[in-house]
Amino acid sequence: MALLNDEIRGQVRELLDAMPDVVRLVFFKLPEDQCEYCGVIEELITELAETSARVVVETHQLDADKDVAESYGIDRAPALAIVGAKDYGLRFFGLPANYEFSTLIHGIQAAGHGAPGQLEESTLSYLASLNAPVHYQVFVTPTCPYCPGAAVLAYDMAVASDWVRAEVVEASEFPEIADRYSVMGVPLNVINETGRVEGRAPQQMIVETIKSVLA
Amino acid sequence: MFDFKLSTDVSKGSSGSSRYDLIIVGGGPSGLAAAIYAARDGIKTLVIEKSAAGGLAATTDHIENYPGFPEGIAGSDLMDLFQKQAVRFGAEILEFEEVTRIEPVRKGLLRVHTASDEVFEAKLVMLATGSKPKKLNLPGEDEFYGRGLSYCATCDGPLFRGKDVVVIGAGNSGLQEGVNLLSYARSVTFIEFLPYSIAEKILQERTMNHPNSTFYFNHQVLEIKGDKMVTAVVMKDRATGEVKELPTEGVFIYVGYSPDTKFLGDLVEMNQWGYIKTDTQMWTGVEGLMAIGDVRANNLAQVTVAVSDGTKAALAAREYLAKLEE
Incomplete structure (x- = not known):
């Protein structure tokens, strides 16, 4: 059975057909017996590619295609790299279901337009002044209505600056990673390992956190 | 178990217009019910929600006493249906945008200011900001928020x-x-x-x-x-x-709820806990300003009650807007 019904396909098509650049969804999977949702994710992105010609899918086995994974900085699966005219550093780890489906679509749009959604002037000018790498992780769960707001901010900032890499991680699918970062509540923003902001934070607060970890 | 639906929000905002007949602040059950009634009546309606539409009801795992769903329904699914129904009649829903101030200008004009410095205008505003889980103010409560x-x-x-x-x-x-x-x-x-x-x-x-x-x-x-x-x-x-x-x-x-009314300052009359007082038609006493749902004093924190508030307010709004036209 299709994951996306006609109504959703219609909405998605309208959004994705408007993108000037084609977006490549580079999917890294594990063998089926090691990955509960890999099949679902593959089906989902295949349906997205069917829905709009502006989306294409490329699938790799994480183990077999280690070099490719490494070139995208991906060390675990299931993982998606969302790549537009260039690789803006947008990643999604896990199944982008429920509320997180909106996050995925927003990420694709941002990459396909090569432009962030709604960033404030002050945020944009700060991002333009960056000169060091920013690893911006957002931990989410699919049932959290506050999470997409946090996740899309990361994606927007990554599209706005080549220094920012935005990884959205479905925390319940990656318990070791969630443990490593002590994720006990979502959304959780982690910037360069040490900067930690709980909840859906205003842009200014994220910018201040980036400043403080880079200082 | 999982589904794939699109929030209106993250990708699309409002139509770009900034003038509406009715602006509803808060996209929970009361706000969406009012939007369904109003939009179906041809009232140009915008709902502004600070996170994803659905309110507290959407974070309720399972709702079993909302009529029409004999097996019960996930709160997020129920709110998704509310939202679809409102959108179907032409209500616009702007998600992830926080209202910071309501400015009554004159009869028939209120301005709604948002965190991203946008200003919307409406003839009528409904406050449907609901309530949020109450804190106990225990030692360690702030410190360990998000840490267990x-x-x-x-x-x-x-x-x-x-x-x-x-x-x-x-x-x-x-x-x-x-x-x-x-x-x-x-x-x-x-x-x-x-x-x-x-x-x-x-x-x-x-x-x-x-x-x-x-x-x-x-x-x-x-x-x-x-x-x-x-x-x-x-x-x-x-x-x-x-x-x-x-x-x-x-x-x-889970020790109860407190209302989301701080941003209003002393604009409307509230009870000692910060819930907004209204008359039976949901008017706050400020020209063109109504309050519905959990944010209203003496309410019951039930989806059915919120829907009832939204309905009553939408019907009163129709009458009010018609009189403004005269």
């Missing part, structure tokens, strides 16, 4: 798979979310201040008969303890005065 302490079991429950958790508060919300947590956690311990639960009987039965639940009634939580993460709660037996420490990895607080 949560106010949203629907959001954070999946992170506590196989762990031992505590739910503070054994009223309706606490037990309802407790049922949800029991499906993830190894054990759920409920701590209630009162000597009994005021929750619906069906919820009491479900949680109390569950093999992995424990109840402490007549106990007061004194402190949330931990190192980097929550490790224990300290509670006092109110009958004996005995203080004990209960080891746990997660604490979920």
Whole structure:
């Protein structure tokens, strides 16, 4: 059975057909017996590619295609790299279901337009002044209505600056990673390992956190 | 189990127009019900919601007493249907935008200011900002928020798979979310201040008969303890005065709600807890300004009641807008 019904396909098509650049969804999977949702994710992105010609899918086995994974900085699966005219550093780890489906679509749009959604002037000018790498992780769960707001901010900032890499991680699918970062509540923003902001934070607060970890 | 639906929000905002007949601040059940009625009446309606539409109802794991769904329905699914119905009639829903100020200008004109410095204008504004989980103001509560302490079991429950958790508060919300947590956690311990639960009987039965639940009634939580993460709660037996420490990895607080009305300053009349006073037609007393749903004084925190408020307000709004035209 299709994951996306006609109504959703219609909405998605309208959004994705408007993108000037084609977006490549580079999917890294594990063998089926090691990955509960890999099949679902593959089906989902295949349906997205069917829905709009502006989306294409490329699938790799994480183990077999280690070099490719490494070139995208991906060390675990299931993982998606969302790549537009260039690789803006947008990643999604896990199944982008429920509320997180909106996050995925927003990420694709941002990459396909090569432009962030709604960033404030002050945020944009700060991002333009960056000169060091920013690893911006957002931990989410699919049932959290506050999470997409946090996740899309990361994606927007990554599209706005080549220094920012935005990884959205479905925390319940990656318990070791969630443990490593002590994720006990979502959304959780982690910037360069040490900067930690709980909840859906205003842009200014994220910018201040980036400043403080880079200082 | 999972589904793929699109929030209007993250990708698309409002139509770009900034003038509306009606702006509803808050996209929970009352706001969406009002939007359904108003938009269907041809009233140009915008709903502004600070996170995703659906309000607290959307973070309720399962709603069993909303008529029309004999098997019950996930809160997020129910709110998704509300939203679709409002959009179908032409209501616009702007998500992830926070209203910071309401400025009554004159009869028939109010300005609504948002956090991203946008200004919308409407002839009529409905406050449907609802309420949010109340804090207990315990030592450790702020410190461990997001570090094992949560106010949203629907959001954070999946992170506590196989762990031992505590739910503070054994009223309706606490037990309802407790049922949800029991499906993830190894054990759920409920701590209630009162000597009994005021929750619906069906919820009491479900949680109390569950093999992995424990109840402490007549106990007061004194402190949330931990190192980097929550490790224990300290509670006092109110009958004996005995203080004990209960080891746990997660604490979920469900001790009632407080209204989201701070941003209003002294614009409208509120009761001592900050809930907005209205007349039976939902008018606040400020020209063109109504309040509906959980944010309204003496309400019951039920989806059905919120829907009723939204309906009454939308009907009164139609009359008001028609009079403005005259």
